[in-house]
Amino acid sequence: MMVIIGLEVHCQLDTKTKLFCGCSTDYRDDGPNTHVCPVCLGLPGTLPVVNSRAVEYALRVAKALNCEVPEESEFARKNYFYPDLPKGFQITQYDKPLALKGYLDIEGDDGVEKRIRITRVHMEEDPGRLVHVGGADRPRYSLVDYNRSGVPLIEIVTEPDLRSPKEARRLLNGLRATLEYLGVFDGDKEGSLRVDANISIEGHERAEVKNISSYKGVEKALTFEITRQKSLIRRGQRIERETRHFQEARGVTTSARSKEQEHDYRYFREPDLRPLRVRPWADAIVLPELPAARRARCMEQYGISLAHARTLVGELRIADFFEEVASVDPVLAATWVADTLLGELNYRDMGIGTVPSDRFAELLALLKQGAITDKAGVEVLRTMLDQCKEGCAVDRAVDIVSRNNLGKTSGSAFEGAVREVVAENPQAVKDYMNGKGEAFNYLIGQVMRKTRGKADPNELRALLAQTLGESGGVTKPCT
Ligand SMILES: [Zn+2]
Numbered sequence: 001m002m003v004i005i006g007l008e009v010h011c012q013l014d015t016k017t018k019l020f021c022g023c024s025t026d027y028r029d030d031g032p033n034t035h036v037c038p039v040c041l042g043l044p045g046t047l048p049v050v051n052s053r054a055v056e057y058a059l060r061v062a063k064a065l066n067c068e069v070p071e072e073s074e075f076a077r078k079n080y081f082y083p084d085l086p087k088g089f090q091i092t093q094y095d096k097p098l099a100l101k102g103y104l105d106i107e108g109d110d111g112v113e114k115r116i117r118i119t120r121v122h123m124e125e126d127p128g129r130l131v132h133v134g135g136a137d138r139p140r141y142s143l144v145d146y147n148r149s150g151v152p153l154i155e156i157v158t159e160p161d162l163r164s165p166k167e168a169r170r171l172l173n174g175l176r177a178t179l180e181y182l183g184v185f186d187g188d189k190e191g192s193l194r195v196d197a198n199i200s201i202e203g204h205e206r207a208e209v210k211n212i213s214s215y216k217g218v219e220k221a222l223t224f225e226i227t228r229q230k231s232l233i234r235r236g237q238r239i240e241r242e243t244r245h246f247q248e249a250r251g252v253t254t255s256a257r258s259k260e261q262e263h264d265y266r267y268f269r270e271p272d273l274r275p276l277r278v279r280p281w282a283d284a285i286v287l288p289e290l291p292a293a294r295r296a297r298c299m300e301q302y303g304i305s306l307a308h309a310r311t312l313v314g315e316l317r318i319a320d321f322f323e324e325v326a327s328v329d330p331v332l333a334a335t336w337v338a339d340t341l342l343g344e345l346n347y348r349d350m351g352i353g354t355v356p357s358d359r360f361a362e363l364l365a366l367l368k369q370g371a372i373t374d375k376a377g378v379e380v381l382r383t384m385l386d387q388c389k390e391g392c393a394v395d396r397a398v399d400i401v402s403r404n405n406l407g408k409t410s411g412s413a414f415e416g417a418v419r420e421v422v423a424e425n426p427q428a429v430k431d432y433m434n435g436k437g438e439a440f441n442y443l444i445g446q447v448m449r450k451t452r453g454k455a456d457p458n459e460l461r462a463l464l465a466q467t468l469g470e471s472g473g474v475t476k477p478c479t
Helices: 050-065 166-180 217-235 279-284 291-302 304-314 316-325 329-350 358-371 374-390 397-403 411-425 426-433 438-453 456-474
Strands: 003-012 076-079 091-092 099-107 113-125 129-133 141-145 151-157 192-199 208-211 242-247 252-255
Touching: 003 166, 003 217, 003 358, 050 113, 050 151, 050 166, 050 279, 076 358, 091 113, 099 166, 113 166, 141 291, 166 192, 166 217, 166 291, 166 316, 192 217, 208 217, 208 456, 217 242, 291 304, 291 316, 291 329, 291 438, 304 316, 304 329, 316 329, 316 358, 329 374, 358 374, 411 426, 411 438, 411 456, 426 438, 426 456, 438 456
Parallel strands: 208 242
Antiparallel strands: 003 151, 003 192, 076 091, 099 113, 113 151, 129 141, 192 208, 242 252
């Protein structure tokens, strides 16, 4: 059963002021209704003035997504009443959006590059925010905060070209990377991205899941929907065309009772704003290096693998960090950033922004010189990250090594440990002598445990093989 997914992605543009007034968009740490004026409160008699920076940002996105930009673009009114929308309509775009017919390439589920078509990109204003006191399910009462009202959004609509929740996640990651490279979006800001997903099984009706507000949430909501729809089909039931809500905490989608959600928005051209001449504007924009180009350059310049390049350029801050430390040894740096550092950061729920690249480069240098083992390197890294997390100054890598006695000791110093392990594990030694290769690995594991990872594994292997060879004369049964 083929899965068909299309997304509508809303991203807040990272401008200093709102789309139609001069109120600051930096509201997240401030009290409710402190970033408001008559325009974004929708008071009668006020007039909107377009923030040209917001249009510029949206056009950068349109261009980066390979869209066609028409000569003129218009704002329109979408009429509906809701407490978070004080004007009684939202200023958005309808039949003359900023951009049409673009695409973004992502890695498909088969590992091959895949083109996802972009239907359109348009601008609109964010509504305010409702705070339900006593929980969203059964609030005692609701408060409204207009700080968010009028923050510029772009909506990016894709064609139904996605075939799995993982592809949807990769498209979102790709969009996030593109927008961050363009300097128009900050994906770390709470609520800066919201997604509506259309999902169906080929030959059946589709459901729309509204207002998913995290990257992980999109993958979870889609996975749940696919299971739900497939099981209905298997039982011979019909899939209703409906709007559903994703309950993030429970990981399920629930019906929003389709009929009540059907709106007639009575769109018409916004009479208070003139059409925008956008094509010449877009033509004049020079784009920076985008993720796909940076990936190709990093592979070429540093000789790193496609998998590493994909991971490293997938986020602007990670790509910058990698290039800051790449001079030590690009391939070693790629491995340690992509395979080790990101995992450790993820585990601690930290961003890469807090990690000092000069300290990390010192660690790479020690690894390159062979002064410490990989295992000791991980220990040093963990100490550094703990210091970052606590907000302390991060010690130099060599100081962490000497303080914790993590320096590599040459194999001969571990001869005692190897001899002990051989003496303590006669059965494994016997198995090895009888040609069971896995017994050797077992013995190495025992030696590693005894030496707490301070020895170089290759040296240990040689030492163990040598020791077993010597003892072989004694224990090897005569044939
Ligand atoms: Zn305002």
